[in-house]
Amino acid sequence: MRGNTDRSTTRRLRGALGAALVACALTTALPGAASAEPADVARESGAGVERISVAADGTQFSGDSTGGAITTDGRRIVFSSAERVYLRDEPSGQLKQVGSYPIASPVISGDGEYAAYWVLLFRDTKVKLAQWTAGSSIGLNCDALNCSQPSLSGDGRYVANVATIGRPSSSQRIDVWDWHANTKQELAWFDHTAPSRPSISGDGRFVAYQDGKAKNVFLWDRDHGSTSDPIEGPAEEATLVQLSEDGSKVVYLSGSDTYVYDVNSGTAQRVPDVKGLAIDPTGSHLLYAPNDTTGPSLVLRDLRAGTDEVVSQQPASAGVDAVSAGGREVVFQSTAADIVPGDTNGTSDVFVRRFS
Template sequence: MRDTVRLVLSAAVASACAATLLAPASALAAPDRQQGPGAPSLRRVTEGADGPSGQASVSADGRYVVFQSSADNLVPGDTNASADVFRHDLRTGRTTRVSLTADGAQIPYGGHTPVISATGRYVVFVSRGAVAGEERTGYVRRDLRTGRTDRVGGDEDLYPAGGVLTGASVSANGRYVSFTARQTGTGRPGHRTAVRDLADGGLTVLESAWAGEAHLSDDGRRLVYWESVPAPVKYPPDRVFLRDLRSGAERRLDVAVDGSTTTARSGHPAISGDGRRAAFASWATDLVPGEDPNGEGDDVFVTDLRTGKIRRLDTPAPPGFATDPSLSGDGRYVVFGFTPRGSVHGVTHLYRTDLRTGRTALVSRAPDGTPAAATTSGRPVDARGRTVAFTSEDGALAPGRAGQGGDVYVRTLN
């Protein structure tokens, strides 16, 4: 689901697996048909875009959405024939371009893969030529208040022989940025992750040679990541870790009830803005007490990082598997992808679960109440868990002119 690094799933195994979510059966089995005043609302951000749009990320207050788009009709003067990064103000309806140089000129190579800081002031994205005199492709951080753009880092910081950037995360105040690269040109490529402190320029590279899909807490102190270890087996082991960047302490999160480390595959980690909870997907059946009604197959789990208690989110019906969780700022809400068993490979529907009440709501809901295929990216949900940004190629989700090749949408839930 996420447009970053994914766990490799076998289609045969995925079709046989089922995921569960902690909510009444009717909460997920029946379409969400709330209507009238106060009902959840949906808007298309990329109205009439003449190119595909995606990789949406939302600020903590739910006001700003940043995204990438290949369209050249979203703002005047877009003539670089490249994908660019844009910011949409949900209060005013105004869209502006983010991937600009410090003096406001468009970047010939554009920009892509953005993530916005919780405050909405900073946007981190991949570009080339955004910083004067810098022609290397890499992550940059743009200050939307001052226009200043600083280089964060690139694949050469992790793989001198070359690599491909695969994702980034940013602290609330924009000071810390984590980024990941995948090694290329080898038979057994790994993933490496680093964290840049833009206050002093310091770079911390994680010791693991397979650390990927990393996400920072709002204060930049805690980092979750998954480790997929290449091995000469069909299904290599995947594990989820939490690292305290201040103390250097690290611990594994996918731990079985008896305290042992599970041998099942785990990945797609997320962390709440306050650093209190983490979430991940796993095939493990021994992370929580009792029998897993689905057996092996992707479920979403939430860990209380203070107590170590793990909670599985159950979805009794329809059969399928859940993955790619994201957490609201206080960790109360979990947004995740759900793929019904037997559906077309890659078709994922989005849901949100309230961990306090157990209620599950359909986020990617079509006008007739049925689920639509959709994907999310880094920081897709606001601090309160009410605003969710996602991408879908279903042009009928909202009224108005659909964009070409996929649109960015924002759902507001009660």
């Protein structure tokens, strides 16, 4: 196992959660976000595309809206706009501001109760956990100067993150926090600070992570307390994309191709000449960006049927947790002004595409 030492130690930590930091909770009913239906999709099916980064009164945000992560059932979406973190409940139309000043796009738990993001606090970075019910965020008591790149389990109980050690930073480790039990597990240590982010399964059993220097992807199993050999094989270089919520599939990039690794069989399905971006919670649908930029910017592939559906023809991007179960919804961001009517703010917006 190159560049990895499996420490898998568990220890009690004092104060796993810091004092609650109220983030000016905002609960409002949205009178209606801008939406449009593609010509080839029937409205009665519930399919189409909708802009979700809108203000409480349904008007446009004036600043850039970015990110976008969706729950397993497609009910809730988290995104950031104008240095604020928002959670939106689609059926009720409620929008809550649950945090501020995210460094990167927030992620969401499968049930939509929690979102996680990281912030700069003086010279250090810290992970915060935002809750829908409370409408506020709490700081995770990371025992390192810098903690970042969180990934949440289905109920938000387990938080996988990167802890960077030293000032200036010289090494890092992959941690999993159980903040209900106030415990932490250290999965791996690296003697470098090349990107090495984690992705956790819905039940918290599996964590996929990468060694950004050695270009390896590993899979840790809580039940067995063990870490796999590099899943891409010893002769390849790989970059982690995402572990599916059910823990059945690991998506990684290698060369110009994307691979979907089956945890049970140990085999990988190759999707050539595309950049994988996210996988749905069941491991059955892959969101990707074609390497050929003359066509659609985002495509959703049914891995079982081998069929594709266009998510966006206009330039767009998406991150992990962007697809709901079964590929029913996909959330993405774009600066294009012609995705929905009335988009005149000239900034990046967040959209959700629904399929019938």
